[in-house]
Amino acid sequence: MNVLDLFGYLIDLLAVLLLALGLKGLSTVRSARSANGLAALAMGLAVLGLLLQLQPDPMAWLWIAIGTAIGGLLGLLTARRVPMTAMPETVALFNGCGGMASLLVAMAVALYDSDGADLVELISIVISVFVGAITFSGSIAAMGKLQGWLGTPGWTQSSVRHGVNIALAIAALVGAFALPGDPTGSPLWLLLVASSLLGIGVTLPIGGADMPVVISLLNSYSGVAAAAAGFVVGSQLLIVAGAMVGAAGLILTQVMCTGMNRSLVSVLFGGALGGSAPVGGGGGEAGYSRIVSCSAEECAMALENAERVVFVPGYGLAVAQAQHALRELSKLLEANGSEVSYAIHPVAGRMPGHMNVLLAEADVPYEQLLEMDTINPEFPRTDVVIVLGANDVVNPDAKNDAQSPLYGMPVLEVDQARQVFVVKRSLGAGYAGIKNALFELPQTAMVFGDAKAVLQQLCTELRSQGVGKAA
Structure with missing residues (x-):
């Protein structure tokens, strides 16, 4: 084994160690970004170590450099241009x-x-x-x-x-x-x-x-x-x-x-x-008989007096690119003395961790992102829940109706809260193709509209009521 082979072997071992540390760091949201960089460094070192061991001819080095440049450029463009809705x-x-x-x-x-x-x-x-x-x-x-x-x-x-x-x-x-x-x-x-x-x-x-x-x-x-x-x-x-x-x-x-x-x-x-x-009946906008809708102004009045508020993000939030407006609203509520948290269902959005990444993009504090098992016991003491574009993951039929296609699926128990506002463009069904029993509960009110527009209206209403001025 010559010096280059030994050096390449040692670099390979170092890359393995760095990769293991990088993957470990991905287990928490707070360290995920730096851990991703560490794993990328490990992969770069691994390529270098392999090339030192193989010692390719000069023409091969040229092709490797060209391939690396093209791949790196495509990756950079993709990372910068792909919206969160297209992340899956x-x-x-x-x-x-x-x-x-x-x-x-x-x-x-x-x-x-x-x-x-x-x-x-x-x-x-x-x-x-x-x-x-x-x-x-x-x-x-x-x-x-x-x-x-x-x-x-x-x-x-x-x-x-x-x-x-x-x-x-x-x-x-x-x-x-x-x-x-x-x-x-x-x-x-x-x-x-x-x-x-x-x-x-x-x-x-x-x-x-x-x-x-x-x-x-x-x-x-x-x-x-x-x-x-x-x-x-x-x-x-x-x-x-x-x-x-x-x-x-x-x-x-x-x-x-x-x-x-x-x-x-x-x-x-x-x-x-x-x-x-559709899997069940009533999958479209028909089939509802007890729907109550309200304006953003009425929703803002309830938020102004709420001590505990929980936001439930869904794919509709990603479609509307409303994460920054949501963060702005949560800051106003926190300045008003409200306790704010975010309920994250394992399959919210269209891929694992979709909502976590979306909210992290808007600098939502990691400790406010609560998983389903943690947040469900807290809903009975929650004053207001705002559901933003989620559907099947908050459907109480999953717990109560043995005939429902969703029956047995763990859901966020938002129906236990004192008041629920559901922000949606329409009464359209989710992926399961069935009506949502949450929409007809007496404590639920629908706020129809684009999630970003509704959240901006809520911010405007709260500011007009003096919320957040002290901050």
């Missing part, structure tokens, strides 16, 4: 890119450097191609569905899809078992094509309500593919990082399933909670 699609795309990267690494080794490969390396190539192809095609399909580019074909809602997916899985297995004997021949291409089509076939039938679970699962797949690619090229960091991402993705997937009262099997094979047709 962006995460799906990033998962797909991770799967594709692992796939390309395995394909390159199989086609150009498999002559001296041992059995472990060949099995790693199989896993990386299989999981990487599923991750890439499934992630692109998920992104297309979230963007509205892809619909849900009728055949994917019938038993036909199971037969198609089973046939594709068998074809992929045939290619996988045959690949060690012929790494550069037809088994590799059979495995690649069958796995890619399987990723699409599994993802297409899944509806919008279950998409957060799918994104989390695809994230786990990208980690497995990366770990397998690590064995292919002998990178310790890829193995460690892939294993961590794979395990974290599976844990998060289980958390999401629990938050929706769904099993992973039912999400992947049992149809969609938010599929092409």
Whole structure:
């Protein structure tokens, strides 16, 4: 081992340590930003360490520099231009890119450097191609569905899809078992094509309500593919990082399933909670008979006298880009002596942590973001709850109506509060496609309008009443 090899090896070990520390820091909102930077530094060091060990020729360095510049520029533009409402699609795309990267690494080794490969390396190539192809095609399909580019074909809602997916899985297995004997021949291409089509076939039938679970699962797949690619090229960091991402993705997937009262099997094979047709009756604006609406002025009067206020953010808040107006309102209430907090449901928004990131963008104090298990016991002593664009996650039928499709799903128990204001554009249903019993409760009043506009009106009304002037 020469000096450069030793130096590269030590850098690789340092990168593994920094990555572990970075991932640990992601467990809390307060340290997440610095931890993300630490993990990025670890990845940069890992690339440097690998290049020092491989010592590529000058032309290879040029191609590496060009690829790094293009990828870095695209990442920077994406990070700056993608709105929070499109973050789920962006995460799906990033998962797909991770799967594709692992796939390309395995394909390159199989086609150009498999002559001296041992059995472990060949099995790693199989896993990386299989999981990487599923991750890439499934992630692109998920992104297309979230963007509205892809619909849900009728055949994917019938038993036909199971037969198609089973046939594709068998074809992929045939290619996988045959690949060690012929790494550069037809088994590799059979495995690649069958796995890619399987990723699409599994993802297409899944509806919008279950998409957060799918994104989390695809994230786990990208980690497995990366770990397998690590064995292919002998990178310790890829193995460690892939294993961590794979395990974290599976844990998060289980958390999401629990938050929706769904099993992973039912999400992947049992149809969609938010599929092409409503699940229950009264999914549109019809079916309500006891709706009470009020103006922003009436809502502001209740807020002025409230000692404890809880905001419940939902996807409607993200659509309206109303997080900064919400923060402004909360500051006025705090200046008036109100205790303010935010109730975060595990599946609020369209991806895990969507609401946390949205509110952190508006500098909402981390300690005010309370998870469902923490905030639910506090609702009975809450004076006012403001629901902002959330729907299914606050529907009391999940607790009270055994006939409801939501029954058994853990929800935010806002119906226990003294007064509830629901800010929505209309009475339209959520992803579950059913009416919300919360809207007809005697303590509930609807404030119709765009979330940002309503919150700005509330701020104006409170200031006109002298709230916040002392601050």
